[in-house]
Amino acid sequence: MDKLRGVAVVAHSGGPTQVINASLAGVFEECRKHEEITALWGARHGILGVFEERFYDLYRHDPAVISAASRAPGSALGSCRYKVQPEDHQRILETFRRHNVRYFFYTGGNDSMDTALKVSQLAAESGYELRLIGVPKTVDNDLVETDHCPGYGSAARFFACAVRDIGNDLRTLPRRVSFLEAMGRNAGWLVASAALARRRPDDPPQLIYCPERSLSEEQLVTDVEAVYRRDGYAVIAVCEAQRNEKGKPFGADHAIPDAFGWSVTGNLSHILASVINRRLKLRARSEKLGLLGRSSAACVSEVDRREAYLCGQAAVQAAIGGVTGMMVTLERDEGAEYCCTTGLTELDNVANAERLLPPEWINEAGNDIMPAFVHYAAPLAGPIDPLPRLEETLAPAAAG
Amino acid sequence: MDKLRGVAVVAHSGGPTQVINASLAGVFEECRKHEEITALWGARHGILGVFEERFYDLYRHDPAVISAASRAPGSALGSCRYKVQPEDHQRILETFRRHNVRYFFYTGGNDSMDTALKVSQLAAESGYELRLIGVPKTVDNDLVETDHCPGYGSAARFFACAVRDIGNDLRTLPRRVSFLEAMGRNAGWLVASAALARRRPDDPPQLIYCPERSLSEEQLVTDVEAVYRRDGYAVIAVCEAQRNEKGKPFGADHAIPDAFGWSVTGNLSHILASVINRRLKLRARSEKLGLLGRSSAACVSEVDRREAYLCGQAAVQAAIGGVTGMMVTLERDEGAEYCCTTGLTELDNVANAERLLPPEWINEAGNDIMPAFVHYAAPLAGPIDPLPRLEETLAPAAAG
Numbered sequence: 095m096d097k098l099r100g101v102a103v104v105a106h107s108g109g110p111t112q113v114i115n116a117s118l119a120g121v122f123e124e125c126r127k128h129e130e131i132t133a134l135w136g137a138r139h140g141i142l143g144v145f146e147e148r149f150y151d152l153y154r155h156d157p158a159v160i161s162a163a164s165r166a167p168g169s170a171l172g173s174c175r176y177k178v179q180p181e182d183h184q185r186i187l188e189t190f191r192r193h194n195v196r197y198f199f200y201t202g203g204n205d206s207m208d209t210a211l212k213v214s215q216l217a218a219e220s221g222y223e224l225r226l227i228g229v230p231k232t233v234d235n236d237l238v239e240t241d242h243c244p245g246y247g248s249a250a251r252f253f254a255c256a257v258r259d260i261g262n263d264l265r266t267l268p269r270r271v272s273f274l275e276a277m278g279r280n281a282g283w284l285v286a287s288a289a290l291a292r293r294r295p296d297d298p299p300q301l302i303y304c305p306e307r308s309l310s311e312e313q314l315v316t317d318v319e320a321v322y323r324r325d326g327y328a329v330i331a332v333c334e335a336q337r338n339e340k341g342k343p344f345g346a347d348h349a350i351p352d353a354f355g356w357s358v359t360g361n362l363s364h365i366l367a368s369v370i371n372r373r374l375k376l377r378a379r380s381e382k383l384g385l386l387g388r389s390s391a392a393c394v395s396e397v398d399r400r401e402a403y404l405c406g407q408a409a410v411q412a413a414i415g416g417v418t419g420m421m422v423t424l425e426r427d428e429g430a431e432y433c434c435t436t437g438l439t440e441l442d443n444v445a446n447a448e449r450l451l452p453p454e455w456i457n458e459a460g461n462d463i464m465p466a467f468v469h470y471a472a473p474l475a476g477p478i479d480p481l482p483r484l485e486e487t488l489a490p491a492a493a494g
Numbered sequence: 495m496d497k498l499r500g501v502a503v504v505a506h507s508g509g510p511t512q513v514i515n516a517s518l519a520g521v522f523e524e525c526r527k528h529e530e531i532t533a534l535w536g537a538r539h540g541i542l543g544v545f546e547e548r549f550y551d552l553y554r555h556d557p558a559v560i561s562a563a564s565r566a567p568g569s570a571l572g573s574c575r576y577k578v579q580p581e582d583h584q585r586i587l588e589t590f591r592r593h594n595v596r597y598f599f600y601t602g603g604n605d606s607m608d609t610a611l612k613v614s615q616l617a618a619e620s621g622y623e624l625r626l627i628g629v630p631k632t633v634d635n636d637l638v639e640t641d642h643c644p645g646y647g648s649a650a651r652f653f654a655c656a657v658r659d660i661g662n663d664l665r666t667l668p669r670r671v672s673f674l675e676a677m678g679r680n681a682g683w684l685v686a687s688a689a690l691a692r693r694r695p696d697d698p699p700q701l702i703y704c705p706e707r708s709l710s711e712e713q714l715v716t717d718v719e720a721v722y723r724r725d726g727y728a729v730i731a732v733c734e735a736q737r738n739e740k741g742k743p744f745g746a747d748h749a750i751p752d753a754f755g756w757s758v759t760g761n762l763s764h765i766l767a768s769v770i771n772r773r774l775k776l777r778a779r780s781e782k783l784g785l786l787g788r789s790s791a792a793c794v795s796e797v798d799r800r801e802a803y804l805c806g807q808a809a810v811q812a813a814i815g816g817v818t819g820m821m822v823t824l825e826r827d828e829g830a831e832y833c834c835t836t837g838l839t840e841l842d843n844v845a846n847a848e849r850l851l852p853p854e855w856i857n858e859a860g861n862d863i864m865p866a867f868v869h870y871a872a873p874l875a876g877p878i879d880p881l882p883r884l885e886e887t888l889a890p891a892a893a894g
Contacts, residue, residue: 110663135891139668149891150884163882168662170884175667256786262568263510263789267575268539272785360779361764379760384781385672386656389663391881392792481791482563484550484570491535491549 097130098223100196102410104152105137105144106173107202107209109233111245112252112394113402114201117229118171119164120406121199122152128414131197139172140202141209144186147193164403167389178209183216190217190224197225199409203232203243207421208445214419225413228421228441229405233388235283238447239439240423244405245388247398247474249277250287252390253331254478256383258291261298261329262481271318271328271370271378274299275363277387278333282306282451284387287471288331289463293480298329303336306450307460310339314366315373317461322376334362334382344369395476401434408436432473497530498623500596502810504552505537505544506573507602507609509633511645512652512794513802514601517629518571519564520806521599522552528814531597539572540602541609544586547593564803567789578609583616590617590624597625599809603632603643607821608845614819625813628821628841629805633788635683638847639839640823644805645788647798647874649677650687652790653731654878656783658691661698661729662881671718671728671770671778674699675763677787678733682706682851684787687871688731689863693880698729703736706850707860710739714766715773717861722776734762734782744769795876801834808836832873 104121106114118136125134136150137143150171152160163170190198200210207228217224230237233249253276264270276285282304289302300321303309321328338344344365363380370378405422412420420438427433455467504521506514518536525534536550537543550571552560563570590598600610607628617624630637633649653676664670676685682704689702700721703709721728738744744765763780770778805822812820820838827833855867 110666133891138885142668151889151891154889159882159884163884166662166881167659168664168666168881170666170882172666172668172885255792256790259567259789259791260785262566263785264568266510266568266570266572268542268572360767361761364761364764364782367760379784380782381784381786382764382780382782383786384779384783385660385663386781386783386786389659390656390792391659392655392790481566481568482559482570484559484563485538485572489551489554491533491551 098196098225099130099132100194101133101135102131102197102199103135103137103144103149103190103195104171104199105140105201106169106171107140107200107206108173108175109388110167110169110173111231111233111388112167112248112390113244113399114231115166115170116164116399116402117201117231117244117406119160120403121229121410122160123157124407124410126153128410130414136171140174140176141178141186142174142176143172144189145182147189167391177205183209183212186213187216187220187222191222196223197413199227199229199406201229201231203234204237204444204446204448207441211419211441211445214441225416225418227409227413227417228444229409230421230423233277233284234279234281236279236281236448236450237444238449239443241426241434242424242474244398244402246283247395247401247476248393249284249388250290250471251395251475251478252387252393253284253287253383254290254475255393257288257299257329257331258478258481260381261291264327264329265298268326271322271376273330273332273363273366273378273380275332275334275380275382277384278305279335280305280448280450282333285331285333286451286463286467287475289468290472290475290478296325299331300325300328301330301461302463303330303332303461304451304456304463305333305335305337306453307456308337308339308341309460311369313460314369318370319374322374332363332366334360336362395474397474397476404436412438498596498625499530499532500594501533501535502531502597502599503535503537503544503549503590503595504571504599505540505601506569506571507540507600507606508573508575509788510567510569510573511631511633511788512567512648512790513644513799514631515566515570516564516799516802517601517631517644517806519560520803521629521810522560523557524807524810526553528810530814536571540574540576541578541586542574542576543572544589545582547589567791577605583609583612586613587616587620587622591622596623597813599627599629599806601629601631603634604637604844604846604848607841611819611841611845614841625818627809627813627817628844629809630821630823633677633684634679634681636681636848636850637844638849639843641826641834642824642874644798644802646683647795647801647876648793649684649788650690650871651795651875651878652787652793653684653687653783654690654875655793657688657699657729657731658878658881660781661691664727664729665698668726671722671776673730673732673763673766673778673780675780675782676731676733677784678705679735680705680848680850682733685731685733686851686863686867687875689868690872690875690878696725699731700725700728701730701861702863703730703732703861704851704856704863705733705735705737706853707856708737708739708741709860711769713860714769718770719774732763732766736762795874797874797876804836812838
């Protein structure tokens with residue numbers, strides 16, 4: 095095979111993760127090993143940077159700077175949320191032709207993989223040799239064909255640690271109820287990671303709701319009341335996109351946005367807390383951890399960081415090897431020790447598909463997660479130390 | 495002075511902090527040095543444990559367990575939010591008499607110091623020798639007579655790190671606006687710590703509102719619009735108790751709790767984001783970090799932890815020395831290097847008083863914090879590494 099000489103472009107798409115810059119470092123360091131990649135350009139603000147031809151020449155910079163950036167949240171190149179339109183595919187390809195861009199590494203979720211697929215097809219149809227590889231990235235963990243997605247392990251680690259810490263705070267005060275809200279859309283991978291906060295069955299959270307299952311107000315009230323009666327407090331993990339039994343976001347029935355000027359969505363945990371206030375006369379509060387869930391520098395999974403790097407590296411290796419139109423995947427070995435290697439899948443398999451939690455990983459009542467999920471997710475999030483529970487080791491005083 | 499032999503009781507009051515258990519360890523380890531303290535009992539769930547005579551005999555336990563617990567959030571003994579009533583003071587004293595409790599170390603904020611004062615006065619009036627010392631604790635940092643309060647430094651560190659991380663996430667995407675909500679009541683010490691996230695003047699957050707100053711919807715809209723026009727994004731730090739120009743919580747004017755069943759308070763950042771959505775037609779979101787602000791195990795200030803320990807230790811030393819009716823304080827040395835030692839102040843000075851941010855530490859426009867605050871708070875929160883900003887070091891490619 096003749097070597098394909100030309101420029102490589104790397105771009106980020108959608109919301110950043112805690113480790114998206116580690117994938118960038120993987121792309122960068124691997125590209126530098128291959129002389130046929132004459133330059134590596136980072137597109138500023140993702141595909142917008144390609145349209146506007148705003149590129150940074152990464153080879154002209156100190157590798158130590160790229161390496162340092164790989165430990166920071168946010169996107170070092172800048173990202174964007176732009177829904178790529180059909181006419182854009184041609185535009186992207188024209189830019190690539192103009193600058194002899196022969197390698198394109200596109201880091202994103204299923205929307206981005208669809209864009210990558212279209213550009214790849216267009217290049218093939220027009221006889222322009224382009225090696226295009228998708229680098230998976232999403233805290234939602236909802237890409238198919240891969241065991242998991244870079245970004246998920248760290249986001250899961252953050253949420254599990256937050257649930258552990260807030261749960262312990264609430265547990266040590268009487269009569270507390272709180273809803274802890276994770277990001278998410280249709281898939282419950284992230285909210286389910288609250289289960290990693292538990293070491294023993296009675297550790298908080300006592301309830302975990304996943305968006306794969308609808309949640310009626312009646313179930314919520316019944317569940318929280320039962321937990322509160324049993325334990326004297328309640329910690330409930332919810333996903334911002336949780337829907338009610340009508341398939342609507344909670345609070346949508348009550349929306350009078352004109353009068354109040356605020357939308358009811360984006361406010362789930364507060365609405366659920368208000369239901370508990372009203373129905374059970376309990377003081378419930380809400381914590382919406384929001385974007386910290388994908389950006390906390392203090393809660394990064396080292397496994398996730400390493401795998402994000404490997405995915406970037408594998409994308410370049412595949413392209414150098416002549417592959418195009420594929421996305422890097424993570425494949426878990428079946429052994430007792432956790433181990434993942436990278437693989438490849440056709441972009442067509444991934445584009446616009448969505449992987450939900452397997453139904454059997456949610457309990458029958460729809461208010462908790464099964465052990466199979468914990469077995470799956472624990473190695474991705476990394477070790478989460480349990481907090482000491484002094485009350486179990488302390489002996490009553492003579493007076494007590 | 496004759497040695498006063500008897501039992502010591504330690505209790506926690508109000509919301510836990512990240513370092514409240516470090517104060518417990520300080521009390522524990524110092525008590526063990528003094529043979530006149532025949533036992534150290536931890537009251538279960540604060541003053542409720544005293545009423546119910548639910549005590550744990552801490553001397554009967556492995557010191558290593560107490561030491562390990564000092565690194566966990568939540569209250570190792572359990573705490574409570576109970577407004578102590580006048581008739582309770584007598585009840586507390588009777589319990590102490592019954593068990594020959596001669597030392598009482600009460601860890602809390604200004605409410606608790608008022609309780610401590612009353613119990614101390616009652617003991618003196620009735621001729622019961624009791625050495626009662628307050629151990630300061632509050633993330634709100636609103637106690638008078640002390641340079642700062644144990645718990646504040648870690649909460650400030652958490653919020654500053656969260657603002658840095660979320661701010662960097664938002665900064666790397668175009669056209670983002672978000673409100674980051676800190677805990678707080680009347681004092682803005684905690685929300686002000688968002689300023690510690692900045693290394694350079696143009697680092698986020700661009701706006702910080704403190705509850706010492708009211709905020710009108712008009713000012714908010716004008717401020718956010720100006721920042722957004724200048725920077726293309728906006729990160730705004732707010733305190734959950736921020737009030738509008740009428741002195742009311744935002745959204746209180748619109749409250750129809752019966753129809754909707756939820757209260758409008760507890761929802762500030764969402765309401766402010768909705769104002770921006772409506773008035774500026776910008777997509778604004780909110781992150782309500784809530785209780786993670788006082789419980790994050792990953793974001794503890796080592797200075798804060800050490801000082802919390804010292805305050806517990808100093809309380810015991812004072813009591814052994816014959817002092818009663820006082821609270822431990824932190825006194826900052828005037829030297830160039832940050833250094834604090836402990837002091838004492840009359841409980842009467844502290845009880846029910848509240849320390850607000852000095853007016854001159856808030857800028858004239860009421861939307862930012864002055865450098866004097868940063869000088870004050872930075873050593874308490876500990877070093878906060880800046881995040882790399884690749885876009886400043888990256889050179890444009892030939893195409894760019």
